[in-house]
Amino acid sequence: MTIIKLAPKRAFKTPVNAQTITPDAFQEKTMSEIAELHVWEGNRRRKLGELFHISEEKTAGSESLRIEVSGDLRKVRWIGAKMTTGEIIINGDVGMHLGEEMEGGKITVNGNAEAWLGSMMHGGTIEVKGNAGDYVASAYRGSTRGMNGGKIIIHGNVGNDAGNAMRKGVIIVHGNAGQFAGVNMHDGAILIKGNCEGRMGADMHGGKIVVCGHVKSVLPSFTIEAVRKRVKFEGEPVEGPFYLFLGDLNTKGKGKLFIAKNPNQHLSFYEKLL
Amino acid sequence: MTSLLIKNGFVFDPLNGVNGEKMDIAVENGKIVEKVNEAEAKIIDASGMVVMPGGVDIHAHIVGAKVNSGRLLRPEDHVKDVEPKTPVTRSGVGYSVPSTFTTGYRYARMGYTTVMDPAMPPLKARHTHEEFNDTPILDKATYPLLGDCWFVLEYLKQDRIEECAAYVAWMLKATKGYAIKLVNPGGLEAWGFGGNVRDIDDPVPNFGITPREIVRGLCKVNTLLNLPHTIHVHTNNLGKPGNYVTTLETMRCVEDLARDGKPVIHITHCQFSAFAGDDWRTFDSGTEPIIKYVNAHSHVTLDMGQVVFTDTTTMTADGPFQFLLYELSGNKWVNSDVETETCSGIVPFQYRRKSFVHSMQWSIAMELALLIQDPWKIFLTTDHPNAGPFTHYPRIISWLMSRKAREKILERVNKKTLRKSLVPTIDREYTLHDIAVVTRAGQAKALGLKSKGHLGIGADADIAIYALNPETTDLSRKPATVRKAFERAAYTIKDGNIVVKNGEVVNAPMGRTFWLNVDAPKAEIEISKILQQKFAEYYTVSYQNYPVPEDYLAVSAPIHVKAEVE
Known part of the structure; x- marks a missing residue:
């Protein structure tokens, strides 16, 4: 395996557009060629080697490529955008648009990720050990085509609008979620193991959202369908019991919203409507 | 200004009967001239190239x-198509x-130099300017847009054509403005109250006038005012299955107003008005009767x-x-009402090959273009951006010129379309002369741009x-070459x-803005008092503030028209 290690030479004040930090761009390139790749720092065009220390390590085994980026990357955006293969490991906090439109491969973040994580991704896996910002797996502003495949696992919390206009794929959040999880969702599945701030699945047309923690309320445009003992998520059972809501009726949607019963005793009045 | 000499090109100039002959074109002071001093002129060697007049687009919402509002509605349309600035051009976005x-810039790159925006709420x-x-x-x-204006409806209701003409002139x-545009005549006024007109003889609520009377009335006004273009009509029932009947009726209703075989009506984006069938399931092409009628x-x-x-983004009044x-479609949408004049709407839309209706629409437009024998009667547009952005014109040119290119499209469309469409049976391929007619000469002639x-x-x-x-390339076998050539003008x-x-x-110099300075002084003075009073009654804008002054236009180019009304 080839491991290419990058570390910022200095703290960045302006955002760095690092679309070239992908295994696809690094593949079959020598170290000097990699250092020549272009990145934008603000409105200045720079070479990758000007902004990052780059080193290479070869280990025995497969021929696959791994990129390790370490340091303060909060200003570095679009890492792994459109990548199709290989692996990226990020040690530290990373900026917006990580893995945007990615099609394959794997990204692991040992830290936090900012907004637009994995937006419009088609395939591959992203795992974040810390928290993620708003618009995880979301569509571009105004678009109705969000995440279309792949998997995102977040061990911490996520911000608002996770899975906006999602079409396919899976998002698993081990922590809490902000408002509007799965807004305008068409298909796919979201599992939130913690609490959710509310308005889950607004405008959803299809797909599945499972919330295991506390929610303040369910949107009035959802209708209660049943109480289920458990729900299947990616083939594995998640123990409940869960209230099953259907909606969003405003868009004649057929989305499924599962809300855990035990942490949400204040929703028990819905049972009368069954 | 320097003079130019374009040498040895294959010239296609249908209005002057030039069909691919090798000749030189001389230019001096921005005009075509007989000859220039070759020693002083800048020479452009166009040998092995096609020389045409600059393209003219009769209908593009630009x-x-x-x-x-469409721009504001569609950030996702802009993000995928960004143009950086160059020393000459500004940056921009938008697909x-x-x-x-x-x-x-994009029109100019395709060799277009004149474009008409077809729908301005007054x-x-x-x-707009x-x-x-x-x-x-x-x-x-x-x-x-004058087809739903209260003043027009009131004048036409009372059959006061001359006063209506004076109003239109004003x-x-x-x-x-440049021409009279009618969009769903009567229907838009009805939409102000949540309704629509069903067909050309369905009276408009509150006015009791039918679309037929509006079309005929404004057609008469057009003739009275001697306007260079005909009335420009977007028919009633547009975009609904079975609407070809309405389209035929609209064309028939002004048949008797034609003089000396000259056109009196332009039916725009006819594809949307040539649907047959009772609903979307029984949807079919209604081109046959329209083609028959237009050919005759x-x-x-x-x-x-x-x-x-x-x-793309659909937008119409x-x-x-x-x-x-x-x-x-269930897409996001905008709909708006413009006081006493008109209304408008915007919906993003995706045309899919595999959709039966969308691929039939593709086929309907092709049938119209290929089966109407006279290219001077049908022009190339996409009703930008309603049926597709104007940047696809070169592709359409290649479809018109090559049966092979059309077959390639048909391979990938909905199977039901393949059974119903007439396109596979059509052998006709446009020549470069025909292309010059449908993309420039015909449109300029219809617009009366001399x-x-x-x-x-x-x-x-x-x-x-x-x-x-055209001498060394077999245009009908090389659609990609044709497309590329028309995409990027030499x-x-x-x-x-x-x-x-x-x-x-x-x-990137600034082009002119044409407008009609219609001379109908006496009639206008007569109506001006009535207008002032009605403006106070109807409008949020005062009569004095309503007109756009001439100095508002960057490069004003008035065209003087002498009306027949006194």
Whole structure:
């Protein structure tokens, strides 16, 4: 395996557009060629080697490529955008648009990720050990085509609008979620193991959202369908019991919203409507 | 100004009967001239290239309030199509609703030099002209929407044609417009109250006048005022299955108003008005009767409204149709009412090959273009951006010129379309001469633009040169070559200046804005008092503030018209 290690030479004040930090761009390139790749720092065009220390390590085994980026990357955006293969490991906090439109491969973040994580991704896996910002797996502003495949696992919390206009794929959040999880969702599945701030699945047309923690309320445009003992998520059972809501009726949607019963005793009045 | 000499090109100038002959074109002071001093002139070697007049587009929504709302509505349309600035051009964005500067550059790159914006709510005239002032290179004009205006409806209801003509004359001057545009006549007024008109004889609520009377009335007004273009009609029931009957009726209703075999009506984006069937399941092509009618009559011109399979933004003044489209697609939408004048709507839309209706729409436009025998009666448009962005014109040219290219599209469309479409049975392939007619000469003639669309002595030196050799290339077998040549003009010359070279903009001067200065003084004074009173009653804008002053236009180019009304 080839491991290419990058570390910022200095703290960045302006955002760095690092679309070239992908295994696809690094593949079959020598170290000097990699250092020549272009990145934008603000409105200045720079070479990758000007902004990052780059080193290479070869280990025995497969021929696959791994990129390790370490340091303060909060200003570095679009890492792994459109990548199709290989692996990226990020040690530290990373900026917006990580893995945007990615099609394959794997990204692991040992830290936090900012907004637009994995937006419009088609395939591959992203795992974040810390928290993620708003618009995880979301569509571009105004678009109705969000995440279309792949998997995102977040061990911490996520911000608002996770899975906006999602079409396919899976998002698993081990922590809490902000408002509007799965807004305008068409298909796919979201599992939130913690609490959710509310308005889950607004405008959803299809797909599945499972919330295991506390929610303040369910949107009035959802209708209660049943109480289920458990729900299947990616083939594995998640123990409940869960209230099953259907909606969003405003868009004649057929989305499924599962809300855990035990942490949400204040929703028990819905049972009368069954 | 320097003089130019374009040498040895294959010239296609249909209005002057030049069909691919090798000749030189001389340019001096922005006009085509007999000859220039070869020692002083800049020589452009066009040997092995096609030389045509600059392209003319009769119908493309490029500016105005509704286009701008479309821009605001679609950030996702802009992000995928970004143009960085160059030393000459400004930066811009937009695929289906490009920003104003980008619109100008992209048209020029395709060799187009004159573009007409076909739908201006009169109240939004200032906004429209402000955007025109930011649209470089192109000569342009706009058609005010008059088919649902309360004043027009009232005058026509009382059969006061001459006063209506005076009002229209005033309106063209006040809004700096070029032609009379009718969109779903009567229907838009009804939409103000949540209704629509069912057909051409369904009376408009509160006015009791039928669309037929509006079309006939404004057609008479058009003739009285001697306007260069005919009435420009977007038919009732547009975009609904079975609407070809309405289209035929609309064309028939002005048949008796034609004089000397000249056109009196232009049915725009006819594809959307040529649907058969009772609903979307029984949807079919209704082109056959329309083609038969148009082939047999000379008072009609059409434009195609060719569908391109892409993601686009539909926008028209036809509010009820846009609402229908929103209900069909479930996409985001805008709908708005413009006081006493008109309304409008916007819905993003994706045309898919595999959809039966969308691929039939593609086929309908192709049938119209290929089966109407006379190319002077049908023009190439996509009703930009309704059926596709104008940047796809070169592709459409390649479809028209090559059966092979059409077959390639048909391989991938919905199977039901393949059974129903007439396109596989059509052998006709357009020649370069036909293309020159449908993309420039025919449109300029229909618009009555005397100095455009041809390369005769005295014409504006708007010239497009394409790197395409009709002698060595088999155009019908090489659609990709044709498309590429028309996508990036080797040279575009505007008023004698080279503005595009090898597909890149090298100079971006400001083009003119044409408008009609209609001379009907006596009648106008008579109506002005009534107008002042009614403006106070109807409008949020005062009569004095309503007209757009001439100095509001960056490059004003009034065309003087002597009306027949006294």
